[in-house]
Amino acid sequence: MRHDAADLVIQPVLMYSIPRRREGRSWRNWGGVQTDEAVEQEINRISQELKQLCDSAEFGMRSLPVVKATNPQQTAALKDVEADALVVYAAGAWTDTLDALVDLGKPLVVFLRERSGPYYLWHEIIHARFLRSHTDQLSHPRMDVNDVVVDDSNEMLWRLRALYGLKNTIGRRIVCIGGPGGWSCREAPDRARERFQLDMATVPIPQLAAMIKASRKNASLMAECRKEAETYLRPKDVRLVTNEKAVAEAFLLKRLFNDLMTKHDASAITTNGCMGSYAGIMPCLTLTLVNDTGYMAYCESDFVVIPSGILMHFISGKPTYLCNPTYPHDGRMLFAHCTAPRRMDGKNLEPVDVVTHFESDHGAATHVKFRKGQLVTVLKPDFGAKHWLAFTGTVVDTPELPTCRAQIDLKLNADTQDVLANMRGFHCMLAYGDHMRDVAYAAKKVGINVQIL
CATH class of the missing domain: 3.20.14 (L-fucose Isomerase; Chain A, domain 3)
Known part of the structure; x- marks a missing residue:
């Protein structure tokens, strides 16, 4: 029933950090994606999950290959990517990297893991450090709590369906x-x-x-x-x-x-x-x-x-x-x-x-x-x-x-x-x-x- 509709193209981005051990002091944040091996495993997991999600969607949607981002500079390459929306898997990295992704101007959904895979740092920090920016009020000008999903791919699917509808409107x-x-x-x-x-x-x-x-x-x-x-x-x-x-x-x-x-x-x-x-x-x-x-x-x-x-x-x-x-x-x-x-x-x-x-x-x-x-x-x-x-x-x-x-x-x-x-x-x-x-x-x-x- 959707004549002349175009597929929604999504660009998955894995945000992460690989810390170095420092004896006698704290050297890592929360999270389970902190080695090269864990990063590659997580990229494979994301790719498989998105394939299943695209195949199950009742609307047209396809995913580009997963891109890595550990700092704001690495996000610049995404400026000219022909994608309608970003799906950011926020395993690590810091607020400046997520800010840089938001500044690309595309709709953005953040996916967090608590129980669906290795724990993501941003499950702890996204509300206080990013959405509220260390204040008591939600203050981000372009994102809010509705742009964040934890563990449930179906919760991500309905948001992507909404963006599909918007793209075709x-x-x-x-x-x-x-x-x-x-x-x-x-x-x-x-x-x-x-x-x-x-x-x-x-x-x-x-x-x-x-x-x-x-x-x-x-x-x-x-x-x-x-x-x-x-x-x-x-x-x-x-x-x-x-x-x-x-x-x-x-x-x-x-x-x-x-x-x-x-x-x-x-x-x-x-x-x-x-x-x-x-x-x-x-x-x-x-x-x-x-x-x-x-x-x-x-x-x-x-x-x-x-x-x-x-x-x-x-x-x-x-x-x-x-x-x-x-x-x-x-x-x-x-x-x-x-x-x-x-x-x-x-x-x-x-x-x-x-x-x-x-x-x-x-x-x-x-x-x-x-x-x-x-x-x-x-x-x-x-x-x-x-x-x-x-x-x-x-x-x-x-x-x-x-x-x-x-x-x-x-x-x-x-x-x-x-x-x-x-x-x-x-x-x-x-x-x-x-x-x-x-x-x-x-x-x-x-x-x-x-x-x-």
Whole structure:
């Protein structure tokens, strides 16, 4: 489900020191990697562990050979290494060496050993000497306790998954039908560019309308779209409420969206000004279809929330659903829009009623029967691109209220009053599963604080 994603390339670095015995006085720090033989054994251990980690990851990741560092000067050679992140195995050496690695400007995870191999010095000293710099407060400007892992490779894996998601979000190109925008926030596109360097390719609505009108004159193309619609509607868990023509035109628009993404070398698309339709086509079902093929598709061109959707998509490997929130109460919260993906778990299509877009009562949209009991992550970004709210809930219902069609009623795992007190922005982004920790770790790297409830 992660189209056009690039592998995360990691550079492992073994920090160590080889002390010399001095009779009658202290001559070594704590640690079990203090001889040439121990260093070579540790490099072999690290290499084997990283191979297993890369092989087991459900996302693309590869490791470069282990590099040694005993002093700051030896880190200079890493400046031009084509790696996305450093994994520092801090067996020894001193704070100036780790500072030099941090100064390379790449994301950095420190791995410490207590019981998983020879003991590492930095298991003792990293908090007081480095993160707090001999003070009582965490004071390092670029690292904190979340960048340190002890013994557990799975703890390192989720951090690397977060960095993988961030790598594939930064600089991502997205086609913007009608141009980029922001829900009640004109600054949203500029803030998305500033935080994530998103590349927004505008396609004017008249240009798309002309493409639609020309395509309707292509009899063979329209026949193919009608056939695709018939196939889509055939399964027993798909119920048609609108008309087949609207579904066929949704498949026509899907082809045009795919063509535009190919033309602009993009794997994401968003629609602005769509409440008035594009040459008579409401894009709702089309956005569902695009999402279900592993690309990203969002309505309303709202760059307050779209960056969170792209990031969570690449972290989770699943579609993300842009939707409207409602007022939470009694431990529950309703979300709704007309563009929900069906392949929410990244593999299987959920049952669906194919209905009209609610506000226009026109075209084709989805009332997805979200899986009851399913855990869902909710991200709610602020207008200022500084603070995102994250919480989870469990699907308890998919009602049919007079609102946008794809309605998902969640039993909140967070306290209702806490959600009410901390909501910012407007639109939310939803995905199956719990991705709060990964999203928070990645977002912090670009200056966004994620508050987890």
